[in-house]
Amino acid sequence: MNKNHKKIETKGIVVGAGLGGLMLALLGWQKHIPLTVLERSRYDENSGGRTLWLYPNALRILDQAGLLSDVIRHGFPVREIRYYDIDLKRSFTVRLSDFPEHSTYPVTGILRSDLHRILRQACPEDSIICDWQLRRVSARKGKVLAESADGRIREGAWLIGADGIHSAVRQSLDPNWNACFVGQICWQGTTQIELDPSWHGVTSEIMGRGRRFVFTEIRPGTVTWLALIRQETPAQGQGKWPLERLQHIYRLSGGPVQDILEHASEDSLHLISLRELSEARPWYHQNIALMGDAAHALTPETGQGAAQAFQDAWLLSELLSQSDSPPEELFRQYYTLRAPQIRFLQRQSRFIRGVSGAENRLLTKLRDTLLPLLPEHLMLRKMKQVYGSEQNITGGHHV
Ligand SMILES: Cc1cc2nc3c(=O)[nH]c(=O)nc-3n(C[C@H](O)[C@H](O)[C@H](O)COP(=O)(O)OP(=O)(O)OC[C@H]3O[C@@H](n4cnc5c(N)ncnc54)[C@H](O)[C@@H]3O)c2cc1C
Secondary structure: OOOOOOEEEOOEEEEOOOHHHHHHHHHHHHOOOOEEEEOOOOHHHOOOOOEEEEOHHHHHHHHHOOOHHHHHHHOEEOOEEEEEEOOOOEEEEEEHHHOOOOOOOOOEEEEHHHHHHHHHHHOOHHHEEOOOOEEEEEEEOOEEEEEEOOOOEEEEOEEEEOOOOOOHHHHHHOOOOOOEEEEEEEEEEEEEOOOOHHHOOEEEEEEOOOEEEEEEEEEOOEEEEEEEEEOOOOOOOOOOOOHHHHHHHOOOOOOHHHHHHHOEOHHHOEEEEEEEOOOOOOOEEOOEEEOOHHHHOOOHHHOOHHHHHHHHHHHHHHHHHHOOOOHHHHHHHHHHHHHHHHHHHHHHHHHHHHHHOOOOHHHHHHHHHHHHHOOHHHHHHHHHHHHOOOOOOOOOOOO
């Protein structure tokens, strides 16, 4: 510890003002839980123009936080998800407007930066301290000490790590507890292009061999997209590929994909190596807990990372506001109640990744033949299990 820095005490500490940490700060404030959020970046650095899909389970928590109408106003409705094979033959369609909850919680796409801003503006200004990068955390005599990279110290009764997939809180608990590369890289981009009206309000996914392309027109003339590619090793750093290489990989028999890639600008490209954190071990130790990607990073197949971080935040805020039990006991309950749903989603993600990212010629042929035969009601039932707002946050227990 730097001797020039005094210890500052707060009741609870949350590390990370990303989507999960902000939701916890907001719900915690609404439920009168004294806490402070420590965030490494400055507010305006935490943006990023990529798109998130919010399904009924995420919208329900946003509703409870009083933000549903803001989110719907700044987002765009997605009424259908269409799946295609590599020749752009329609495999099947999921009509999201058939979702029983569509009228209350219509599936909404939103720029991540817009969602972050809406959450941030709803939080009390003095609950978040920026420019505070956690280096390590330790638990001692019923207290938690958080130390910043520049030697500042905060002391609290408990601490929750909401500091994302490369969490420094998790690293403090065990330096070998890391998210694993799942054998896919993902390019994200935005293209200014007018698409045919038949693509409006639709998310389209084209499944090839070992590669997928997902795109949505988020407003007239602006398309956001993901290009997923199987690869044995993670991408080194944020290295830039020339756009032509992507265009080459996604040479399809016509259709909008080529146009989208041809009109994309290099500056909009963002590359990540997909990782998941799926070790079956508790997300807490004494009075320190993990939530969101820090605890259970999911790959994007199910579009559930932010939704699950919101559900963690909701449950933690309920437990911390309703009980006088010691933090370790509350964190144990939190983990026991949340883990089954996360395990279920991890299995779903792996299954979808295996099917949609299949590389083997025979398997892809089988997939492209069988998928169009899938009854739509079966698909809707599965989607309700994953995305429905009634879906268990707590494994059916009342808190
Ligand atoms: C390609 C892609 C597509 C996705 N699509 C969807 C989707 O459609 N729907 C969906 O629900 N989810 C989606 N997700 C997942 C979603 O983005 C994440 O799960 C979600 O952002 C996790 O929130 P979080 O708060 O746990 O972490 P983050 O949002 O990553 O926030 C972590 C915060 O901690 C801060 N931080 C990090 N280290 C420190 C430190 N040492 N000290 C202090 N602060 C620190 C960071 O600056 C950041 O503000 C997608 C993810 C990917 C990669």
